[in-house]
Amino acid sequence: MDGMLILLKDSGIYQLEAGQFVMMLVGLLLLYLAIKKNFEPLLLLPIGFGAILVNVPGAGFLAAPVLDASGHLASPGGILHYVYETGIATGLFPLVIFMGVGALTDFGPVLANPRTLLLGAAAQFGIFATVLGALALSAMNLMDFSLADAAAIGIIGGADGPTAIFVASRLAPDLLGAIAVAAYSYMALVPLIQPPIMRFLTTVEERRIEMQQLRSVSKTEKIIFPLALLLLVALFLPTAAPLLGMFCFGNLMRESGVVDRLSDTARNALINITTIFLGLGVGSKLSSEAFLNQKTLGILVLGIIAFAIGTASGVLMAKLMNRFSSTKINPLIGAAGVSAVPMAARVANKVGLEANPQNFLLMHAMGPNVAGVIGSAVAAGVMISYVNGLGL
DSSP: OHHHHHHHHHSHHHHOOHHHHHHHHHHHHHHHHHHTSOSSHHHHHHHHHHHHHHTSTTOOTTOOOEEOTTSOEEEOOOHHHHHIIIIITTSHHHHHHHHHHHHHOOOHHHHHOTTHHHHHHHTTHHHHHHHHHHHHHHHTTSOOOOHHHHHHHHGGGGTOHHHHHHHHHHHOGGGHHHHHHHHHHHHHTHHHHHHHHHHHHSOHHHHTOOOOOOOOOOHHHHHHHHHHHHHHHHHHOGGGHHHHHHHHHHHHHHHHSSOHHHHHHIIIIIHHHHHHHHHHHHHTTOOHHHHSSHHHHHHHHHHHHHHHHHHHHHHHHHHHHHHTOSSOOOGGGGGGGSSOTTHHHHHHHHHHHHHOTTOOOHHHHHHHHHHHHHHHHHHHHHHHHHHHHTTO
16 A cells, blocks of 8 residues: 555646646647648757657656765756757757758848848847846836846747757856747747738838849859858857857858768758757757746747848848849838848748739849848847846
8 A cells, every 4th residue: 555655646647736737738738839830840840849848747858967975976857858958058059050040041132132131130129129128128127137037038030940049048047948938939920920011011022123133243242142141150249159159150051062961961860850959958948847837938028029020121121222222122021120031031031922923033032031140140149248247
């Protein structure tokens, strides 16, 4: 009888708390969105599964290693503890992801139409607006966000998951789970969030604007650009160099044409392996203690506001540029200035085709889309530099 009682008390059902059950349901919801709705499945699936694992009572997936009195290892710790500490707390996984994204990226659309850099820059306004919004909520005693917290939350507006994780791991590690889930959830919901904003801010005539075919970009230009970009960033904003450095390195491997095996590994096997562990590591931060609180709700609300402002800013910048240029830009491509590559560019193309079946905007939208990746990394560097400079 005593043995049965011991087994009962050791069971997950006996130890299960209400918060853990709720977070398991959240994990199942993320799995549903990934599998049934196909929303960012490469990340939402491991994040959702990680959330379930970390909330299994008594399993110890996130347990830290324990030493005995003599300093020997008494308990090895859980696998998710090592995944998080090795790859996310150190910033390793986001940097490897950026290298893989660089190897997947073609800077041709940006180089063929440099004006799209302005669209990518404008879309980052959502980041800074949200930082001010988070600080305003704190000033009104509605939330308790420090400047470091606000800076980490604001990056959600760039719709760049790896950058959001990188900044949160350095400025607000306690908020990393909520920030990562918000960033990737809103990236997955780009096809639902962006079109209404794009239609509201543009007329049918603007959406029908057909853009001129892009010029051909030489291989030399494509090789020089990542090197020049890295040098400029390293000289003026060193805190952004880790992200953009790995991004430029991956792109240089792609464009040089002399390390095809390395480039192929970076954009396929390596980025896929890293994505698995990144998702599990992020999911490990979705414990009931860390996630079920007022701050999480504030982060989710501020995140979608940031994303909406970023989308709107890109569209409005394109409309402004059209007032001073004889060569018109379809304002829809401004919405692709957020960093959700290539989802945002595809959405811009889809909305453009709805207004004009002959209006193919995909390659044009890739310009601001890639510029948005650069812009969010620069914004991240600014945030880290400013907060560290204040000693916060």
